[in-house]
Amino acid sequence: MSKLGTLGHRLHRGEVSYDFVGKRKLWYGVSILITVAAIVGLAVNGLKLGIEFSGGAVFTTHTSSVSVSEAQDRIAGDTAGHHATIQKLGNGGLRIQVSDIDTTTSKQVQQKISEDLKIPTSKIDAEIVGPSWGKEISKKALQGLIIFLVLVVIYLAIAFEWRMAAAALVALLHDITITTGVYAIVGFEVTPGTVIGLLTILGYSLYDTVVVFDGLKEATRGITKQNQKTYSELANRSLNGTLVRSINTTVVALLPVAALLFIGGGLLGAGVLNDIALALFVGLTAGAYSSIFIATPIVADLKEREPQMRALHKRVLAKRASDAQKAKEAEARGEDPDAAADADPQDDDEATASAAAGVIAPRAQGGASRTQPGSRGRGGRNRPSGKRR
Amino acid sequence: MAAAKKGRRSSGSQGYPGRALAVILIALVALTGGIFLSGDRTPRLGIDLAGGVSITLQAKPNQGGAVTKANMNTAVSIISNRVNGLGVSEAEVQTEGSKNIIVNIPKGTNADQAEKQVGTTAQLFFRQVLAADMGVPAATPKPTPSGSATPSGTPSTTPSGTATPKSSATPSGTPSASSTAQGRAVTGALTSGVNKAPTPLPTTPPAADPGTSAGSSTSSSDVSVPADLQAKFAALDCSNDAARHAITEGAKPTQKVIACGKEGGVWEKFVLGPSLIDGKRISGASAAFDTQQGNGWVVNLNFDSKGASQFTKVTGDLSSAADPNNRFAIDLDGNVQSAPVVHQALTGGSAQISGSFKQGDAEDLANVLKYGSLPLAFDTIDRTTVSAALGGEQLHGGLIAGAVGLALVVLYMFAYYRGLSLVAIASLLVSAGLTYTIMCLLGRAIGFALNLPAVAGAIVAIGITADSFIVFFERIRDGLREGRSLQPAVAVGWPRARRTILVSDFVSFLAAAVLYVVTVGKVRGFAFTLGLTTLLDVAVVFLFTMPLMTILARRKFFAQGHKWSGLDPKSLGVKAPLRRVRRTHSSETKEA
Numbered sequence: 001m002s003k004l005g006t007l008g009h010r011l012h013r014g015e016v017s018y019d020f021v022g023k024r025k026l027w028y029g030v031s032i033l034i035t036v037a038a039i040v041g042l043a044v045n046g047l048k049l050g051i052e053f054s055g056g057a058v059f060t061t062h063t064s065s066v067s068v069s070e071a072q073d074r075i076a077g078d079t080a081g082h083h084a085t086i087q088k089l090g091n092g093g094l095r096i097q098v099s100d101i102d103t104t105t106s107k108q109v110q111q112k113i114s115e116d117l118k119i120p121t122s123k124i125d126a127e128i129v130g131p132s133w134g135k136e137i138s139k140k141a142l143q144g145l146i147i148f149l150v151l152v153v154i155y156l157a158i159a160f161e162w163r164m165a166a167a168a169l170v171a172l173l174h175d176i177t178i179t180t181g182v183y184a185i186v187g188f189e190v191t192p193g194t195v196i197g198l199l200t201i202l203g204y205s206l207y208d209t210v211v212v213f214d215g216l217k218e219a220t221r222g223i224t225k226q227n228q229k230t231y232s233e234l235a236n237r238s239l240n241g242t243l244v245r246s247i248n249t250t251v252v253a254l255l256p257v258a259a260l261l262f263i264g265g266g267l268l269g270a271g272v273l274n275d276i277a278l279a280l281f282v283g284l285t286a287g288a289y290s291s292i293f294i295a296t297p298i299v300a301d302l303k304e305r306e307p308q309m310r311a312l313h314k315r316v317l318a319k320r321a322s323d324a325q326k327a328k329e330a331e332a333r334g335e336d337p338d339a340a341a342d343a344d345p346q347d348d349d350e351a352t353a354s355a356a357a358g359v360i361a362p363r364a365q366g367g368a369s370r371t372q373p374g375s376r377g378r379g380g381r382n383r384p385s386g387k388r389r
Numbered sequence: 390m391a392a393a394k395k396g397r398r399s400s401g402s403q404g405y406p407g408r409a410l411a412v413i414l415i416a417l418v419a420l421t422g423g424i425f426l427s428g429d430r431t432p433r434l435g436i437d438l439a440g441g442v443s444i445t446l447q448a449k450p451n452q453g454g455a456v457t458k459a460n461m462n463t464a465v466s467i468i469s470n471r472v473n474g475l476g477v478s479e480a481e482v483q484t485e486g487s488k489n490i491i492v493n494i495p496k497g498t499n500a501d502q503a504e505k506q507v508g509t510t511a512q513l514f515f516r517q518v519l520a521a522d523m524g525v526p527a528a529t530p531k532p533t534p535s536g537s538a539t540p541s542g543t544p545s546t547t548p549s550g551t552a553t554p555k556s557s558a559t560p561s562g563t564p565s566a567s568s569t570a571q572g573r574a575v576t577g578a579l580t581s582g583v584n585k586a587p588t589p590l591p592t593t594p595p596a597a598d599p600g601t602s603a604g605s606s607t608s609s610s611d612v613s614v615p616a617d618l619q620a621k622f623a624a625l626d627c628s629n630d631a632a633r634h635a636i637t638e639g640a641k642p643t644q645k646v647i648a649c650g651k652e653g654g655v656w657e658k659f660v661l662g663p664s665l666i667d668g669k670r671i672s673g674a675s676a677a678f679d680t681q682q683g684n685g686w687v688v689n690l691n692f693d694s695k696g697a698s699q700f701t702k703v704t705g706d707l708s709s710a711a712d713p714n715n716r717f718a719i720d721l722d723g724n725v726q727s728a729p730v731v732h733q734a735l736t737g738g739s740a741q742i743s744g745s746f747k748q749g750d751a752e753d754l755a756n757v758l759k760y761g762s763l764p765l766a767f768d769t770i771d772r773t774t775v776s777a778a779l780g781g782e783q784l785h786g787g788l789i790a791g792a793v794g795l796a797l798v799v800l801y802m803f804a805y806y807r808g809l810s811l812v813a814i815a816s817l818l819v820s821a822g823l824t825y826t827i828m829c830l831l832g833r834a835i836g837f838a839l840n841l842p843a844v845a846g847a848i849v850a851i852g853i854t855a856d857s858f859i860v861f862f863e864r865i866r867d868g869l870r871e872g873r874s875l876q877p878a879v880a881v882g883w884p885r886a887r888r889t890i891l892v893s894d895f896v897s898f899l900a901a902a903v904l905y906v907v908t909v910g911k912v913r914g915f916a917f918t919l920g921l922t923t924l925l926d927v928a929v930v931f932l933f934t935m936p937l938m939t940i941l942a943r944r945k946f947f948a949q950g951h952k953w954s955g956l957d958p959k960s961l962g963v964k965a966p967l968r969r970v971r972r973t974h975s976s977e978t979k980e981a
Contacts (some may be wrong), residue, residue: 033466056486068776087440090774095443129491130484137909138465144916148900159892180795193841200849203900203919207853210893211860216884245856248805252798252859253852259794260787261850276845284849285908349443373802 017245024297031294033175045184050083050191051099052132057097057106059113060125066094066117077249078112083189099189103128134223141195145202153207160213167298168209171290179283188275199274201283204253209291210244215242215298224308227315235300239292257281278345328354405904406936413932417819420826432825433497433832435479435840438777441495444504445771448488460764465490468507470909478836479914480509488769493775495838500772502761506753508769510722511762513668514642515700516661517707518615518716518728522625524656525647564799614660615645622647627656634721642667648718650725650788659725661718665703667719670696671781676751684743685750690758696740705734719766721754791848806862808954813858816934820854823925840911843918853897857930861938866956873968875948875956879938891932897923 020027056336066074068086085097095115098109106126113150149169156165179201183194207264219238223231261277303309424430433439448456461484470484472492480503481493494503578969614622626632627649636647642664647660673691692700707715708731718728719742726742746754798817802810824847831837864886868878901920904914941947947954 008728028974044538052481077944087443088776089443095775100654103590127486127489129486130462130465132465132469132481132483137912139913140908141904144904144912147907148903150897151899192911193845196911197845197898199904199912200846200919201608203897204849204853206855206900207893210896211856211889214889214892240861245859248863249852249856251801253709253799255797255846256791256794256851259797260790263790267721276841280845280849284852339812 017240019236020239020292021297021300022291023231024301026276027297030292031290031362035174035177035181038178038185041181041185045187047180047184048082048187048189049100050189050194051085051097051129052192053138053190054100054365055129055131056097056099057066057101057109058096058127058129059098059101059110060089061093061117061119061126062123063092065092068094071096073119074116076108077111083191089364097129109380139343156210156213160217163299163302164213164216164295166302167207167295168213171287171295172202172205172207174290174294175201175283175286178286180284183279184276184382188278191275197283200280201287204284205287205290208249208287208294209251210247211343212239212242212296215239215300216299218302224312227312227319229305230313230316231309232244233316234329235296235303239296243292246288246292250284253284254281257284291328398438408716409932409936410940412930413819417543420624420823421828424829427830427833428925429832432828433495433836433838434777435774435838435843436493436495436777437841438839438844439496440774441493441497441517442500442503443771443773444494444507444769445485445777445836446490446492446499446767447770448490448765450769455764457486460556461488461490462769464763464765467760467763468492471756472503473909479911489770494730497832497838497913498775500828500854502749502753504772506757509757509763509766510766511668511757512642512722513671513722513758513762515666515668515703515704516646516664516718517644517710517718518659518713518718519662520660521713521716521728522622522658524625524651524658547799574814586718586771591736608803616649618645618660621670622658622660622762625658625800627651627658631705646720646723648720648723648725650728651719652727657725657728659718659721659728661725666692666696666699668758668762670699671758672762674755676746676748678748679741679743686743686746686748687741687743688746688751688755688758688884690740690742692738692740694738697736700738700740701734701736704731708733709730710928726754735898791844794848795851799856802855808951809862809956812934812937812941813862815854816929817851817854819850819933820925820929823929824850824922827921827925837917838914839915845921846915846918850919850926854922854926854929857886857890857926858934860889861930865938869950869956875950876939876943879942883935883938887931887935889928892918894923914932 025099049376066310070085070086072084077085079098082099082101085095089095096113098106102110106128110121110124110126113119114124148170149172153165153169156168176198179198179348180232183190186193216235216238219241220231220234223234225231229237256276257280304313446468448461456948462534463767465484468490469480471495472480472482473477479495481491483491485491492507494500494504513903557621625636625647636649646661647658648661649656651657671690671691672693675689677689679685679687704717707717709715712730715732716728716730719726720738742754792958799810799814802813806813828837828839861882864882865875865878867873868882873879873881898920901916901923904916908916945951947956950956
């Protein structure tokens, strides 16, 4: 039914394909640009640490008829740009925690809170509180992260190969940098929640990359035993094959987050949820993007440097040249192209040629190469031949 | 088809899809029944979502170490380990001002127990017993309260814990048990737990006779009791709470002290020597149920290397001393937990505290000992409820948004996968049901609390879980495009999809496992949630989605590719009648 469904089968058959690998330089460029922007944002704005990391001040009022959300609204402008966490206490008072402020600022904030809540300053206790997320937690979290990354690289190197491990790591760093950059640029506070959001993204990014790599591994099995496609072409083909899955998964993962961000945050004013939703939204998008546009092209790049793959590349080119030659001759003889098709990997030639374009001589329009003269000229392109090579 | 057979052979559950379905549905029903039986019908929520209790502790300036920033920070991390050792309970601990610590505990936690846990200083010392007597002077004529089959009928002060030679655990129970008044437990056994081989006791003298130890006051040259302590000791009534509390105040590890201990329901009072081994030397502690000696719940301790050598030396020295100076008191915050007799040097580097613990007490004690003693003593100065940090309206907004998001997911799936989406949606529902019920049950079992980041994680988990189905469906559709009919397509698609799912879920699980083992606090809680959802994802795909798909593949509606089945060959671009595929192509390099 849906266009995507039809697209799915056309992608599957290689009738439609986007030359991800061939145009990798473009996407590397895009990524580098975004990453640099993220780093600049990080350098300029810095990360704002929440009260759990930096400590801050806690103001306690003894009694107050004001509800939590009312208080939130009233003191919104009082906290010198820092986030305030407000809790109602059992005795009716309010506990207002403001992150990252020192004693002098704390006095001013106390003054303002007293005005806005109409409670005399003397009835508001102010104390400086320490971080509840100590150095130890941060240190151990970082330790855990490093151990995990080492293990995952080893695992990927064994289950796949080191090139894929390296590419997955690059994609991961790419996603994390972008997400952290967004934290800095948007200026929301780093709370345990956002750290955990970051870890969630890390998990998702790797997961997505591994799914794509699994397809890649399958697509390139026995690659040296043929001479019709180069590694890059097969990689591109596998990407296009998994594209429907990637799109569907990304949409399904993003829909709830987007709802949280746009409906929850935008319309219903779920302030704190916004932070997490935005981080997740950016992170998930980056994760899905990097698996396709960054990770796989890097693997292809690295693979093409292998002597075996280079040799394959040469064989493929040679084969293609002779095929083109034969095709011309056949055409000249006026043979039925369909007859020839069953005997040779003609269906694939289209995708192959297009993908090859990216590798051999990066062309702007990989997909358009199907209409290239020379290797083309035969009819029956849409024949449901059902065979691929 | 050859390919189909191959696929069937390689996937075990495919032959009996009904069984797998039954397994997971029974599990779901059982879990649902569990939450109704236990009464925990909603997951426990973290303090940010549900509020809780806030306990303010104030450091006592005159006890323990000085109230410095370093000591306060150490105390914070120890307390936070105590209340959130598993990392899933979402408790928060922070300093306030220079000498207060705020502990926020989510609603639904036993606040009394938590208060006890956070406030216990847990300073543990091993001291020599200089003198021992019955804890309640007036009770002398009365026979033992427990009145069980005691041969002697003496008011047992039960100092009969035996320190056995390093190897034996089992036999030590025998002599001592017979001499105690309490039938059920050896009241103070100090066992080196390294080698549990039940070898007979080579040189164990009969367990200390209750009569002698109760009567004798002290002696030996180096174990003199100063006159003032002697007087206090004589006057001490251990059954009096105030008196007992008074003697723990200001007790210094380097001095001789008087202390009370209750074993098997009987009070005993002691004069104790200076600390011989500091509790800081304990490297690990765990609660265990001692089945071998019938000690009931005990706490096993392990020393670090320095502690182990000290322990060997000290037990060696003590074993040659006269009764009661051959007894060893385990002094926790001024209370004697147990005071076993030492018969010879113990070299195992581990010890055991026994003493009629209930399970909860033993676990609490082990927990407190494991994370070390607080450098400061604290008083609870305030305990109040706090509301959720996240306003109720925000949470409400979030929930509505989440529901809308889920509805969109369902719509999208339906639009794309049509009939197949029912499989996906049913799988998501099963997955959600399992996650929800398990989270509810874990609330009570291990104090699991769901906080905002965990909710966010669960939302992302929707994507990862759905991905498993999507991968599977795409494989099936590829199979159809290659010209197979549905059943073989499922059979061939499954092993491929299975591998992808396992490989990628393994990465998620690796992340969860490493983070859980290495980290503390909230990151640990996150790792726990991630690991749980990943395992459930695999379980649901293997036991629910795949069998369901196998069964549905036999239905006409799906098998014949009805327009609404999501498997319509036309919309997949397959032109019926399906063209034969050459067998060699079944293993072709193709992607889903």
